[in-house]
Amino acid sequence: MLARYFDTPLHKIVVLVALLNLGYFGVEFAVALAIGSVSLFADSVDFLEDASVNLLILLALGFSPGKRARIGMALAIILLVPGMATLWTAYERFVHPVPPAPFSLSLAGAGALVINLTCAFLLAAFRHESGSLTRAAFLSARNDAVANVAIICAGLVTAFLWHSAWPDLIVGLGIAAMNADAAREVWQAARDEHKLAGA
Numbered sequence: 001m002l003a004r005y006f007d008t009p010l011h012k013i014v015v016l017v018a019l020l021n022l023g024y025f026g027v028e029f030a031v032a033l034a035i036g037s038v039s040l041f042a043d044s045v046d047f048l049e050d051a052s053v054n055l056l057i058l059l060a061l062g063f064s065p066g067k068r069a070r071i072g073m074a075l076a077i078i079l080l081v082p083g084m085a086t087l088w089t090a091y092e093r094f095v096h097p098v099p100p101a102p103f104s105l106s107l108a109g110a111g112a113l114v115i116n117l118t119c120a121f122l123l124a125a126f127r128h129e130s131g132s133l134t135r136a137a138f139l140s141a142r143n144d145a146v147a148n149v150a151i152i153c154a155g156l157v158t159a160f161l162w163h164s165a166w167p168d169l170i171v172g173l174g175i176a177a178m179n180a181d182a183a184r185e186v187w188q189a190a191r192d193e194h195k196l197a198g199a
Contacts, residue, residue: 010126011058017119017137018054021047024115031108037100038093038165038172039151040108042086043144046179047112049082050119050140057137072190075136079183083176090172097165099158105168106155113148116141136186143178150174 025047032040053075063071120141154167 013122013126014054014058014137017122017141018051018058020115020119021051021054024112025051028108028112031104035100035104036093036098037105037108037168038086038089039147039154039168039175040100040105041089042082042172042175043109043112043147043151045085046082046140046144046147046175047115049078050137050144053078053140054137066194069190069194072136073187073194076183076187076190079136079140079179079186083179083183086172086176086179090169090176093165093169093172097169099163099165100155100168102155102159102163104155105158106152109148109151109155113145113152116145116148120145135189136182139182139185143182147171147175147178 025044028040028044028047031037032044056071056075056078120138123138123141126138150171154171157167158164
């Protein structure tokens with residue numbers, strides 16, 4: 001019975017999404033360090049957070065609605081971590097404003113966009129299952145895809161219009177704001193689920 005549970009389509013999708021996020025975390029983090037990009041650093045930490053979220057979802061799929069709701073609340077807090085890391089990195093870049101290599105920035109952002117669109121597409125069919133858990137994963141992938149478009153644009157603006165650290169900084173702070181909003185949505189969904197479980 002346990003083996004049959006772990007062979008569900010949702011389980012397979014969550015494992016695949018976790019592996020995709022973990023793999024691209026390594027790629028984007030390395031590029032962020034190499035070119036000194038705030039937005040790529042924020043996005044790479046976000047990939048690591050997404051991998052963690054999906055692994056937690058994997059562990060919690062068999063739990064009761066009440067336990068899933070409590071884990072959903074924990075995931076809402078986890079969603080804030082990349083935003084806090086971004087703020088710290090942005091402060092350091094504000095003190096030492098050196099623009100990142102624009103073409104590497106856009107290329108890394110394009111790769112991240114492909115990964116996040118793939119993950120969002122895979123999770124879309126399951127975003128209403130298991131309450132706030134799969135909603136957390138879907139929202140994160142969706143928001144990340146929007147952030148990746150902004151990263152690509154920041155690279156192009158830096159290359160052709162404004163050779164400055166500011167486009168990268170602005171996008172990095174935008175990513176932090178989106179993560180905060182996603183955390184709010186997941187917290188609300190988890191709280192509603194917790195109320196229903198207690199009814």
